[in-house]
Amino acid sequence: xxxxxxxxxxxxxxxxxxxxxxxxxxxxxxxxxxxxxxxxxxxxxxxxxxxxxxxxxxxxxxxxxxxxxxxxxxxxxxxxxxxxxxxxxxxxxxxxxxxxxxxxxxxxxxxxxxxxxxxxxxxxxxxxxxxxxxxxxxxxxxxxxxxxxxxxxxxxxxxxxxxxxxxxxxxxxxxxxxxxxxxxxxxxxxxxxxxxxxxxxxxxxxxxxxxxxxxxxxxxxxxxxxxxxxxxxxxxxxxxxxxxxxxxxxxxxxxxxxxxxxxxxxxxxxxxxxxxxxxxxxxxxxxxxxxxxxxxxxxxxxxxxxxxxxxxxxxxxxxx
DNA sequence: AAGACGAAAGTGGTTGA
DNA sequence: TCAACAACTTTCGTCTT
Numbered sequence: 109x110x111x112x113x114x115x116x117x118x119x120x121x122x123x124x125x126x127x128x129x130x131x132x133x134x135x136x137x138x139x140x141x142x143x144x145x146x147x148x149x150x151x152x153x154x155x156x157x158x159x160x161x162x163x164x165x166x167x168x169x170x171x172x173x174x175x176x177x178x179x180x181x182x183x184x185x186x187x188x189x190x191x192x193x194x195x196x197x198x199x200x201x202x203x204x205x206x207x208x209x210x211x212x213x214x215x216x217x218x219x220x221x222x223x224x225x226x227x228x229x230x231x232x233x234x235x236x237x238x239x240x241x242x243x244x245x246x247x248x249x250x251x252x253x254x255x256x257x258x259x260x261x262x263x264x265x266x267x268x269x270x271x272x273x274x275x276x277x278x279x280x281x282x283x284x285x286x287x288x289x290x291x292x293x294x295x296x297x298x299x300x301x302x303x304x305x306x307x308x309x310x311x312x313x314x315x316x317x318x319x320x321x322x323x324x325x326x327x328x329x330x331x332x333x334x335x336x337x338x339x340x341x342x343x344x345x346x347x348x349x350x351x352x353x354x355x356x357x358x359x360x361x362x363x364x365x366x367x368x369x370x371x372x373x374x375x376x377x378x379x380x381x382x383x384x385x386x387x388x389x390x391x392x393x394x395x396x397x398x399x400x401x402x403x404x405x406x407x408x409x410x411x412x413x414x415x416x417x418x419x420x421x422x423x424x425x426x427x428x
Numbered sequence: 429a430a431g432a433c434g435a436a437a438g439t440g441g442t443t444g445a
Numbered sequence: 446t447c448a449a450c451a452a453c454t455t456t457c458g459t460c461t462t
Contacts, residue, residue: 315440318440318441396430396431396432397431397432398430398431398432408431408432408433409433409434412432412433412434413434
């Protein structure tokens with residue numbers, strides 16, 4: 109056990125090791141960058157995503173002197189949208205002691221037992237709250253299977269709450285709304301996942317998730333930007349175990365592609381896949397179209413079509 | 429044998445009348 | 446609401462390495 113800012117971290121925790129050793133397992137460079145917004149630790153030398161889903165253990169505010177700190181400090185953890193009651197509930201303790209620490213007489217213990225039971229019922233009593241807690245457990249399942257950082261989880265459940273409040277879940281199935289809110293949260297936080305990825309893991313149909321996603325974003329008037337191909341590049345590259353060089357090459361090519369307006373109307377995932385393919389060939393770290401197709405979820409044909417267009421217009425020669 | 433290529437037909441979403 | 450349309454997928458035969 110180690111202590112950091114009053115928080116105990118377990119020794120066997122993988123996150124702990126990475127954050128504290130600060131060495132890349134691939135090239136053992138100590139130049140790791142933490143990106144709390146993306147929830148990733150990236151090696152600046154080789155581009156390996158050393159760890160995803162890092163948590164920010166610090167408070168969400170900053171204080172510059174003792175006065176400010178005292179003013180802002182408060183009891184308890186920050187509120188969490190992933191708990192059904194946002195972590196704000198009062199719970200009758202199971203320890204049979206009063207506020208002075210002396211034990212409660214046996215006579216009254218039965219009474220406290222009944223109180224606890226009734227409070228439990230009351231907390232998760234009505235059906236909307238029960239379905240909310242079901243939705244959140246589904247969300248947590250999905251997120252951990254997809255290795256998504258905490259902030260996306262929080263954002264997704266925030267959106268789900270809004271949807272539930274507006275009665276948008278009814279008749280749509282909790283699972284598909286959960287998947288859709290997760291999809292939205294990923295895009296808002298700049299870590300887009302494709303509909304196919306979420307569909308594969310949740311076991312729901314891509315079409316259904318897509319339809320629910322459009323419905324929810326329209327009804328809640330969410331303004332969601334179209335993801336740029338760039339937001340997929342680093343993730344796909346790290347899944348393909350490609351070096352930093354390829355990532356940089358890809359974003360260089362992508363810049364030109366965007367300038368020449370080669371992406372209008374094209375699916376961003378296909379463009380990202382094609383650019384990565386080109387970069388792997390140019391950087392002598394070639395991956396087959398099939399490998400790239402597998403991680404990106406578009407077909408080889410699409411990669412071919414995109415990369416033909418791109419190489420033609422940008423005058424890139426892939427021979428030799 | 430594996431990878432790349434491209435033609436052709438099919439699918440699902442968007443758009444505009 | 447419906448047809449036209451572009452992007453993308455699936456399938457498959459052919460060529461190259």
